Amino acid sequence: MGQLKDFQLRRLEEHKYSCASSSLMDPMMQKWWCWLVEQCPLTLAPNLITISGLLVNIATSLLLVYYSPDAKQEVPRWACFLCALGLFLYQSLDAIDGKQARRTGTSSPLGELFDHGCDSLSTVFVSLGVACSVRLGTHPYWMFFQCMMAVTLFYCAHWQTYVSGTLRFGFIDVTEAQFGVIAIHLLSVIFGPSFWSLKGTSVLSPVVPLLFILVPSVLIAWKSPYDIYLQNPTIYLLTFGCVSARVTNRLVVAHMTKSEMAYSDASLLGPALLFLNQYVNCPINENYLLYIVCIYVIYDLIKYCQEVCLEICHHLNISLFTIVPKRPASSTSSAAFEKNGSSKYMTRSKAKVKSN
Incomplete structure (x- = not known):
């Protein structure tokens, strides 16, 4: 038996993609994305664009994992740069696959599912990559929280879509978070991972x-x-x-x-x-x-x-x-203190006279 039932496949045909975005950086990036998609041949399948970006992102993230498997060692700066570049390429290719689908008239529910499926996997590798870049393994429980929070927020975003029927992007959302991670990698390149x-x-x-x-x-x-x-x-x-x-x-x-x-x-x-x-x-x-x-x-x-x-x-x-009152010193100890103190100062005085 397959994963999808017959009624699910029939309803999939009726699905319409719905998205609402108020992202801060998406409008700024549109010119770059529109130019980039125009460079793609019309024979290039949108899903191939998506999977290519994912593979680049996974490869560059695993490079950091290779040099720091427990996220405690310093990774080479060039590896951090490649990871930042890989994430930027993934972001760009992920943004143009839908544009390529509309451009070639090949939009389908499969494309949306394929895109979000790749995003869910990418979230895991982005989290691991940035943890290695900043040596977050020195705090393993914080590393656990950071990685699990990333995948949880991704799940919650699609839970919201499941309930409302519309995928919503806030003012500070995926694009901004990705640029934040890129900035972290670049800081590791400039100052070294020990900076963190x-x-x-x-x-x-x-x-x-x-x-x-x-x-x-x-x-x-x-x-x-x-x-x-x-x-x-x-x-x-x-x-x-x-x-x-x-x-x-x-x-x-x-x-x-x-x-x-x-x-x-x-x-x-x-x-x-x-x-x-x-x-x-x-x-x-x-x-x-x-x-x-x-x-x-x-x-x-x-x-x-x-x-x-x-x-x-x-x-x-x-x-x-x-304030706990201190016990008064005994007369014997006081006398001993005075004796030791006087002899101490006498000795110093005598030494001073001799030196003079």
């Missing part, structure tokens, strides 16, 4: 958590269908302010303990939940969810501060809010 070191030697380590707060706070407020910020300005600012305070406290701890500043932070789950809810067309009312997230980040901040303070108090044997 997470072991306290890179000044970028504290910057990344801040970006994880600042960028979502702007995007969530901007794209909210409920005007989440305008409706709840104090709660919104309190929520992201507490997240910022939590991350700042970790930065202070990292400075005082001369340790690394980790990228991941439990408080970032709050903004991530708001962002994910908005990404799938807000199945949960944003205003209610904001209050839940606000309570969570306040609790998380208090819990973190309490645990840090108690651990330091225990280690230094001090009290947090009270």
